[in-house]
Amino acid sequence: MKDRKRKSQRLEELSQQKNNKILEIKNKLPVIITNVDILYQFWDNQIDCITNNSNTLRSVDEKEKIKIPKKLALSIEEDWRNQSNSCEENYVRMKHLVTFNFILTE
Numbered sequence: 001m002k003d004r005k006r007k008s009q010r011l012e013e014l015s016q017q018k019n020n021k022i023l024e025i026k027n028k029l030p031v032i033i034t035n036v037d038i039l040y041q042f043w044d045n046q047i048d049c050i051t052n053n054s055n056t057l058r059s060v061d062e063k064e065k066i067k068i069p070k071k072l073a074l075s076i077e078e079d080w081r082n083q084s085n086s087c088e089e090n091y092v093r094m095k096h097l098v099t100f101n102f103i104l105t106e
Contacts, residue, residue, distance in 0.1 A: 035098045042094035049083045 056076075060066070068076075 038094050038097045042090050045090045046087055049087050053080065053083065
């Protein structure tokens with residue numbers, strides 16, 4: 001009889017732990033979804049930058065030496081620097097938002 005009572009108590013404890021865990025996940029789910037959306041936006045921006053650079057480079061024959069007017073070269077360099085800075089800013093923003101959202105759930 002005691003064994004049955006212990007088993008019943010143990011099962012009830014396990015059930016309560018399971019329910020608590022489900023509630024914890026349920027409470028954090030909106031933040032997890034928000035974080036996934038932030039990550040999606042970040043990687044979407046990264047892919048755009050990489051795709052633009054890749055498309056630009058694809059048209060260049062690496063064996064052929066080409067002379068680019070300094071003015072054009074400077075504008076290309078500035079554009080790529082801006083893209084690099086944008087990627088860095090996206091990363092910092094994404095990291096901040098994910099961390100901030102995680103802290104809010106605790």
